Structure formats: C-alpha cells, structure tokens
Amino acid sequence: MKLYRLNSVSWQDSQLLYHALPRLGREGLILLSPATPYVCIGYFQDAEQEVDLEFCREQSIPVFRREVGGGAVYLDGEQLFYQLVIHRRNPLVPEGKEAFYRRFLQAPIAAYRALGIPAEYKPVNDIIAHQRKISGNGVAEIGDTIVLVGNLIVDFDYEMMARVLRVPDEKFRDKVYKTLHENLSTIRREIGEVPPREALWSLLADKFAEVLGPLDVETTVDGEWRAKTDELAARFLTEEWLYQKKRPTADRAVTIRAGLQVRQKVHKAPGGLIRATTEVEDGLIAAVSLSGDFFFYPQEKLAALEAALVGVPEAEAEAAIARFYEEQAIESPGVTPADFARVL
Numbered sequence: 001m002k003l004y005r006l007n008s009v010s011w012q013d014s015q016l017l018y019h020a021l022p023r024l025g026r027e028g029l030i031l032l033s034p035a036t037p038y039v040c041i042g043y044f045q046d047a048e049q050e051v052d053l054e055f056c057r058e059q060s061i062p063v064f065r066r067e068v069g070g071g072a073v074y075l076d077g078e079q080l081f082y083q084l085v086i087h088r089r090n091p092l093v094p095e096g097k098e099a100f101y102r103r104f105l106q107a108p109i110a111a112y113r114a115l116g117i118p119a120e121y122k123p124v125n126d127i128i129a130h131q132r133k134i135s136g137n138g139v140a141e142i143g144d145t146i147v148l149v150g151n152l153i154v155d156f157d158y159e160m161m162a163r164v165l166r167v168p169d170e171k172f173r174d175k176v177y178k179t180l181h182e183n184l185s186t187i188r189r190e191i192g193e194v195p196p197r198e199a200l201w202s203l204l205a206d207k208f209a210e211v212l213g214p215l216d217v218e219t220t221v222d223g224e225w226r227a228k229t230d231e232l233a234a235r236f237l238t239e240e241w242l243y244q245k246k247r248p249t250a251d252r253a254v255t256i257r258a259g260l261q262v263r264q265k266v267h268k269a270p271g272g273l274i275r276a277t278t279e280v281e282d283g284l285i286a287a288v289s290l291s292g293d294f295f296f297y298p299q300e301k302l303a304a305l306e307a308a309l310v311g312v313p314e315a316e317a318e319a320a321i322a323r324f325y326e327e328q329a330i331e332s333p334g335v336t337p338a339d340f341a342r343v344l
Helices: 011-023 053-058 097-104 106-114 158-164 170-183 187-191 197-212 223-236 301-309 314-328 337-342
Strands: 002-009 028-034 038-041 063-065 073-075 079-087 120-122 126-129 132-142 145-153 216-218 252-257 260-269 272-281 284-292
Touching (some): 002 011, 002 197, 011 028, 011 063, 011 145, 011 223, 028 197, 053 158, 073 158, 079 197, 097 132, 097 145, 106 126, 106 132, 106 145, 106 197, 132 170, 158 170, 272 337, 284 301, 284 314, 301 314, 314 337
Parallel strands (some): 002 028, 002 216, 038 063
Antiparallel strands (some): 028 079, 038 073, 079 145, 132 145, 260 272
C-alpha cells in the first residue's frame, strides 16, 4: 500500500484528497495537516444549526461538509491527520464497523503509548487517555472503499472550538468550553512537551506499517489524483453542498389542523445526536427528515429510510425501521432502530 506523507497542505486538500482517492479506485494511507484553520461538519449535520456561520464569515474561517458522519469540529495545523483508504474486500478489513475501528486504531493508540500517553480504544470511535478524549475518528464508505479519518491532537484551541459552534447563549458557550477542556486532551497537556513534527509523522507511519504491512512512501500528489481532487472541489466547496441539510430547530410541535401535526425532536443516542422533523397525519407518518452527528452505513440509505417510513403508523415505526435495517444490512454504531423511533 502507498503511504502519502504530505505533511502541511491547504485546508481544502486536507479534506478533498481523501474524498478523491477512493473515487480513483486506489488505496492508500494519507498523513497530512491543514496549513490554515477551518470548521468541518459531519455528513448528516445541518450547518446552520451546528455552526455560528456569521462568526466564521467574519473571521474568514471556512466551513466544510465531509462525507464522514460525526460532529462539527474546529481543525488546524495542531492536529496531525491520518486518512486510511482501503478496499472493503482487502483481507485486512474485518466484518463490522466496530471491529474495523478496533483493528486500525491500534496504530494511533500505539503511537500515543510510545509517547508515554496511556491511550486506549473507547467504542464507538474514540481514543482516550486518563478518561479524556485524545483522538476523534470517523469511518465512511465511498465507492468500494472504506475510509478512516482521525488525528493525533498535538494541541487544541478550546476557546475557538467553543466559539465557532452555534449555541443559544453565552452561558451555554461557557459550559461548552469548560466541558471541552475537562474532557478533551492533547499531546502537550499529557506530556508537557511536543516532539518534532517529523518525529511524530514517522512514529505514526511506523505504527500503521505494523498494522497494514510495508508501505511505499510518496511525498507528492500525482496528476490523476490532483485532477480528481480539483473536480470534487467544484462540488464540495459550494454553498449547495454545505447547506444541503436544512432543518428547523427541534423540540417543537405545531398543529396544522385536526389530525395533522409537524413535530421536531432531538434524541441523544450513545452513537450520536439524532434530529427528526416529522409530519404526522391521522396517526400515519406523512414525511420525515433525519439529521445529526451519528454514523450510518451505507450512508446514502438514510434517504431511503426516510422514504420507507412514509405511510407507516407511528406505533409501528420501530418495527418498520428494524425491518429496513435487516433488509438493507444497515450499520449505525451506537444507534438502534429504537433510537430513531424515539424521535418520531
């Protein structure tokens, strides 16, 4: 497998390169970090609900929607990204997403431990040390490949992370900052110093080689890859892509007429936050829209689930979702049919 050791790249490339490689049918491990800061939201999230877009515009902080689930995060050069693109039929790939995380997160866990940080895997997709998150990870399915993205967190701007999020008031923002600081750690906080970047890149590469086997190192983006990346930029850097999931605020119910109601609700499942906007007519689901920071595979099937629920009696929603899961071989780590039914 190729190891693309790219180090510092533009913020756009730090996302678009791993979106482009699988579309070329190629495998690879990409190591890089963004040259400038930006905000990245999960595939199923609503940008307007999750991010203070006006503040980001004022500060010239770009906002990007990735094809990986999970939540909104502030990213900058203090985070060293690993992006593994691997064919789903590769014999190294185990069955099930949690098994996938367990196998391939061995590499960053080993890198942290080599630095003297007692890292361990915490399902579904975190690495923790001293009960604090020290690496965030996500998995997506793109074409015939599975993509794992994650980071070694050298340092973190807690204040900016709390600032870019959309919150109801400043008291809530202060609470977000405090909770982040208490529950998210970094290499600098854990060991009091930061090794040279080249040493960290080498350490990460060596630990991934122990899991993946020998890696053939490349340090540049070839022409085919660059062309596909530029092609994707024309779609992924548009407002249409960023704002594709617009949802009203949650936890409301509006009666349109007798027997017809529009509801908005939020539920926090172990695997992430779920938002639902549901139209119910005479006890039947007439329309439903789902969003949030959960993971759902295959991810394009979420729209099919929304369509499959139309016409289903409210009382039968969980059973209908469970059937859909079985028929479509759905995986949603930490989120069950009962969780989706709860927001309906």
